[in-house]
Every structure is written in C-alpha cells, then in structure tokens.
Amino acid sequence: MASDSLRQNLIQVSRFSAVGVVNTLVGLAIIWGSMYLGLGYVKANILGYAVGLIVSFTLNSRWTFSQRAKEGGSTSATYALRFLIAFLIAWGANYMVLIFGVRSFNLSQYIAQLGAMATYTVVFFLLCRAFVFSAKK
Template sequence: MKHLLKFAMVGVLNTALGYAVIFGCMYLFGLGAVVSNVLGYAVGLVVSYSLNRSFTFRSSGARRVEAVRFVAIFLLAYLANLGVLVLSTRRFGWHEGVAQVIAGVVYFGLSFVLNKYYVFRGARVESAAADAPRES
C-alpha cells in the first residue's frame, strides 16, 4: 500500500511540474502548444522515472533496462487510456468527462501494476530484504 501512495504522490508532483513546463514554455518563452507539450511530457517522464526509481520503489536495478521498460509501460498505459476513452465515448456513448476519469483510472492502475511488477521488479526483493527483521 505504501508503494501505491508514493506512486500517487509522484504522479501529482509530476503532473504539476509537467504543466508548469508546458505553460512556462508557451507563455514565458513563446513556444507553440505542441512543442511545449512535448517538452513538458519529456521533463515529466524523466522526473517520474527518477522519483519512482529512487523514492517509490527504491530500485538499484540496471538504469538503462528500467528506463526502456518505463517508457514502454508509459506508452502501453497511454494506449490503454486512449482505447478506454474512445471505446467509452464512441461505442458506449458515455459522457466525455466520465470517460476521461475512467480512462485516467485505467492509466494509473495499469501503470502502477506494471511499474511495480515489471519495470522495478528487482526493487521488491531488495526492499523485502531491507524490511525483514534482523537477527542479532
């Protein structure tokens, strides 16, 4: 449960930072919306990976392998989010706002599970060993 809470905290911080970069690029540096969005998401992705690796899961696995997996999971979770959104609105006729929230929950849940059990899976073994009672 502590991983889930930490993952959510990183997500909130990451979202705020991503929007700060997006709006800073647009309104302070005069960049276009698309370029600003790409830069904001790029910064967010790096920060999210770094914080989830060090804070959420406390991983000491191979950085390059984890980073590639992290980006792959981000893309997979985003495609799942998009799929749920399109299916919910076009096939089932749900309200777009409701569909966005449900799609967001799917993104968050899938991203958390795959990051915990695939991207940072080595951290589970190490954190379990660190949390185990020590014999004197």
C-alpha cells in the same frame, strides 16, 4: 507477515500517488509556461510529457520502488527501457479507454478523460511494480 506486506503495498501506492501529484504539477507548469512563452500547445504538451517522464522515472526509481530496484540488480538503462515500455503500454490503455468511452458510450470527452486517466494510473503502477522495478528473488 501479511500485515507487513499490506503495509509495504500501501506505502508504495502512497508514494506512487505522491510522485503522480508532483509529476502532474511539473508537467502542467512546463506545458502552461511553454504556451505562455509562445510554444504551440502540441509542442508544449510533448515537452511537458517528456519532462514528466524523466521526473516520474527519477522519483519512482529512487523513492517509490527503491528497495525493489536494489533487490533486482538491473542497470539504470534496463530500468529506463522498461519504464518507457510501461509508459507506452499504460498510455495506450489510456487512449483506448478514452476513444472507447467517447465513441462507443457517447461520454463527454471530459468524463472519458477521467476513466482514461484512472486506467493509465492503475496500469502504469502495476507494470512498474511487476515489470519495471520487479525484485528478483
């Protein structure tokens, strides 16, 4: 039924959003904690995103897209590689929107970040759903 499909999509979006909140909190805690302990902000940022990538993959593969992953039958390594590719594409889209907003529209860097983050989230969700954890029927 169409309503069941809509319901499943809403559940996935809700779960993906919840994972995003958890992932953001974990990433920020790692970044700020590392900086507090004396690690430079660039290294702290890399560490936070590396840990966040692992947290995001674990939660999204086991909870957000778990049924789709079971139906797909791919290995964890395949999902991990696809997840990394999706992350890089989404981050690239994020970066392009950020740079375009600042340089072409003279937006504040803070405002441009909001558009870039929204772009990352939408692109990453769609790639996770269609490419990373796609169900093969």
